[in-house]
Amino acid sequence: MVTAREVATEPNRQAVLEALAAVADPEIPAVSIVDLGMVEDVRVDDDAIRIELLPTFVGCPALDAIQLAVEEKLAAFDRPVEVEFGFRVPWTTDRITPKGRERLRASGFAPPDEATCPFCGSADVVLDNLFGPTQCRSLRYCRACRQPFESFKTV
Amino acid sequence: MTLSKVPSAAREAAAKLDAPRRDALAELLLTMADDEFVGGFMDSEWTGIAPILEEDVAMSSIAQDELGHAKALYELLAEVLDDGRDADAIAYDREPEAYRHARLLDLPRGDWADTIARRFLYELADEARLASIGTGYGPLADLVAKLRREERYHRMHVVAWVERLANGGRIARGRLEAALAVAAAVAPTVFTRLDGEPELLRAGILSRPLAAADAAWRVDLTRILVPLELALPPTIEHGPEGRAGHSDAFRWLWREFTSVRRSEVGAAW
Numbered sequence: 001m002v003t004a005r006e007v008a009t010e011p012n013r014q015a016v017l018e019a020l021a022a023v024a025d026p027e028i029p030a031v032s033i034v035d036l037g038m039v040e041d042v043r044v045d046d047d048a049i050r051i052e053l054l055p056t057f058v059g060c061p062a063l064d065a066i067q068l069a070v071e072e073k074l075a076a077f078d079r080p081v082e083v084e085f086g087f088r089v090p091w092t093t094d095r096i097t098p099k100g101r102e103r104l105r106a107s108g109f110a111p112p113d114e115a116t117c118p119f120c121g122s123a124d125v126v127l128d129n130l131f132g133p134t135q136c137r138s139l140r141y142c143r144a145c146r147q148p149f150e151s152f153k154t155v
Numbered sequence: 156m157t158l159s160k161v162p163s164a165a166r167e168a169a170a171k172l173d174a175p176r177r178d179a180l181a182e183l184l185l186t187m188a189d190d191e192f193v194g195g196f197m198d199s200e201w202t203g204i205a206p207i208l209e210e211d212v213a214m215s216s217i218a219q220d221e222l223g224h225a226k227a228l229y230e231l232l233a234e235v236l237d238d239g240r241d242a243d244a245i246a247y248d249r250e251p252e253a254y255r256h257a258r259l260l261d262l263p264r265g266d267w268a269d270t271i272a273r274r275f276l277y278e279l280a281d282e283a284r285l286a287s288i289g290t291g292y293g294p295l296a297d298l299v300a301k302l303r304r305e306e307r308y309h310r311m312h313v314v315a316w317v318e319r320l321a322n323g324g325r326i327a328r329g330r331l332e333a334a335l336a337v338a339a340a341v342a343p344t345v346f347t348r349l350d351g352e353p354e355l356l357r358a359g360i361l362s363r364p365l366a367a368a369d370a371a372w373r374v375d376l377t378r379i380l381v382p383l384e385l386a387l388p389p390t391i392e393h394g395p396e397g398r399a400g401h402s403d404a405f406r407w408l409w410r411e412f413t414s415v416r417r418s419e420v421g422a423a424w
Contacts, residue, residue: 058224058301058302059223086162088164128209129209130311131215131216139209139212
């Protein structure tokens with residue numbers, strides 16, 4: 001992966017996107033904000049790098065942490081960074097990339113619309129609770145391997 | 156932390172409003188935000204003491220959603236008012252009488268049946284209201300599209316509980332019926348006519364009068380309550396008292412939710 005520091009002074013859209021791919025979601029660190037499809041727009045202007053992000057949930061308490069992480073990650077480009085969150089385009093779970101879905105599975109989360117156990121692959125799972133430890137997650141239980149697991153809510 | 160989450164497009168849209176439109180929109184945003192804020196805080200009173208662990212998690216998550224929705228609405232309101240107050244100042248720095256939430260959300264938390272009755276009537280009313288927001292003010296229409304995707308989960312949760320209590324034997328049903336009777340008497344206050352409603356309709360910010368949302372809510376309620384042989388809410392004469400003259404239960408809650416803010420002016424957390 002190319003880091004911001006290696007590309008140094010001349011930011012371009014691709015380099016910025018690659019840097020953003022290293023910004024982990026604070027609540028599910030296995031996936032990045034790019035994996036989750038939160039990055040709606042990246043503009044590299046002469047006076048600033050402008051990033052438009054879509055909150056996964058309106059009340060997501062991780063937004064401040066994400067904004068600070070983005071600013072920190074892009075600081076190496078040596079150009080002001082403007083991060084904007086908006087609802088112009090609603091974030092939906094189908095924005096999660098195939099790689100993001102794979103990373104969710106690997107860390108024990110069932111991706112949205114996938115009612116199979118991320119541990120053993122069984123479809124013999126039940127919904128325990130629509131709500132979970134964060135706004136974006138539900139709780140399920142696998143009757144085959146007897147593991148509780150979390151799944152991403154479909155929105 | 157108080158990083159602003161309001162997109163620049165919302166600031167530009169707010170700057171273009173003329174005075175009558177700004178006042179009407181501010182009234183709508185304040186009533187919507189106060190409903191979500193006060194209801195959400197009351198829901199959070201279950202954190203740690205809900206009847207079962209799953210419901211402790213569920214009510215805490217729902218409360219977090221509702222407070223987040225309130226925050227987003229207060230942020231839009233702060234841009235519209237542009238009077239130097241940020242979302243926190245609007246949310247916390249008012250005297251109890253200045254809150255404009257509906258009488259339904261003035262009810263005490265009560266027992267589990269009381270909470271389910273209040274949440275059920277409110278969730279469906281909120282849904283009917285959200286479905287009445289037109290495209291006249293882009294930033295609000297965008298936010299509402301997002302809110303509706305999340306509220307769907309609240310509806311599934313509370314409707315399941317109404318069905319469970321209604322079919323749950325004599326004691327559960329009796330308590331639900333008693334709770335619904337109390338909450339239903341004030342539930343239509345969510346649709347209290349706003350002073351600025353004609354202007355909101357002219358501007359397309361509302362796509363239908365709140366009275367029409369009230370009617371849609373009753374159709375929705377009928378589909379759920381009639382098969383369960385539960386009573387529908389009475390129709391009421393709407394007056395300004397629908398969103399004023401708050402209860403002791405609300406004054407108690409107000410002291411709770413403003414306590415940090417009042418104890419340390421300007422505190423950030």
